[in-house]
Amino acid sequence: MNLKERIKAFDQLGTELESQLAKAGDDGMHPLNDLLIRAYHQNGWFSERFTKDAIAHNADLLNEEKLEQWTAEYSDMLNYNGDRVVGTIMAGNIPMVGFHDWLSILIAGHSFAGKLSHKDKLLLPYLSELLIEIEPRFRERIHFTADRLPQIDAIIATGSDNSARYFEHYFGKYPNIIRKNRNSVAVLEGDETKEELERLGRDIFQYYGLGCRNISKIYAPEGFNFDEFFESIVDFGFVQQNTKYMNNYEYNRTIYLLNKEEGLLDNNFLILKRNEGALSSPVGVLYYDFYNDKEKVEKEIKQKSESIQCVVGKEGINFGETQIPKLWEYADNVNTLKFLVTLL
The missing domain is CATH 3.40.605.10 (Aldehyde Dehydrogenase; Chain A, domain 1)
Structure with missing residues (x-):
């Protein structure tokens, strides 16, 4: 052929x-x-x-x-x-x-x-x-x-x-x-529309958050109010119908409460946990951190680039598009087709 x-x-x-x-x-x-x-x-x-x-x-x-x-x-x-x-x-x-x-x-x-x-x-x-x-x-x-x-x-x-x-x-x-292992992050500006936050929900919950292209951490400007975020993702509550997802959510919630963890936000199917350093959050959990200086966030992301698959935001991949990559958007940013051509 x-x-x-x-x-x-x-x-x-x-x-x-x-x-x-x-x-x-x-x-x-x-x-x-x-x-x-x-x-x-x-x-x-x-x-x-x-x-x-x-x-x-x-x-x-x-x-x-x-x-x-x-x-x-x-x-x-x-x-x-x-x-x-x-x-x-x-x-x-x-x-x-x-x-x-x-x-x-x-x-x-x-x-x-x-x-x-x-x-x-x-x-x-x-x-x-x-x-x-x-x-x-x-x-x-x-x-x-x-x-x-x-x-x-x-x-x-x-x-x-x-x-x-x-x-x-x-x-x-x-x-x-x-x-x-790779994870994906989102950088919020604080002026996202409800529609953008809804599409961000797709990046978080598609495939129950198990893919390397799923958002596992959010960087938000200091003082960001997550109420509108929670209102925007309410339609993703269908994940509660999956027993495996909810077992993970409830297990992590219990551990955090027993340990009296601070910085927790919860809407009964997703836990937001503040974590300054880590990228890879457990199932049912989304890490977040606040920033005052966006350049520091960009520097951190650059330093961790070997562990990051997607960066979503106004200056990155569009909200809602992490799980619909084009043919030329490669895992780990390694051009698979180019590699295969070298074998010919």
Whole structure:
């Protein structure tokens, strides 16, 4: 397959996914409905609402114009099928978190060998079968395993800071991308509209806050009143319907109260806790800190850039857009497609 044929196949996959999402809402017996139920039973964080959101966003990316724009810089080299097998160790924190790696490897003409997380064993294989129905030549280029990877030529591995050390030791001999823990922050000016704060709520609560692109800390100007913020996020109270989320929220609330922590704000489904240094807040908790000098905030963010995925605010990513990255907005800001081109 050349690049044009691969792009055409993924464009058709995007159309098929959009069609399935539309039909699944009207047909309780649709295979996608069964998939959503099984994915939720396998992982209680994968609610139907958020899994559908993930599928819809990825389907939107699988558009011929967007795919051509993404690959244009490397189009000449990508016109060939590579003979490399690229192993991928995938996380399972949010639905189909390995989608972009899967797409990148295949669009680059390589073979994909993915080690599935036990938390997310169903969704990408489902998409792969749809893709193979559209373009059967992909069958020999897609392999999933829950155990050891087969013989590989390069590796893309995503995990925690601890697992990254293991990955670096075990896979250091291969060309690699090894990703570690990252978090995202928002910098408020104090004059945000209610609509902007509502969209910020999406950045916080999408996928229950489990993704590296979810906001885990807010910097607000000294004296900022969080009442309007709480009023703006009231519609996200649906997270209370998820037992796993509420167990985390109630556990953290209990610990903070027992420890008589100061600086706590609470609306019965989100705890705001003042924390000057840390970025990574627990589930059900959002860290915040006040500032008098915005330049100091910018300096702190720059110093912690290796631990930050997204910065949201008037001078950063738009409110509400952290979980809808474009094809060329890469995890850990490492250009995956450029890496894969070097293997050709």
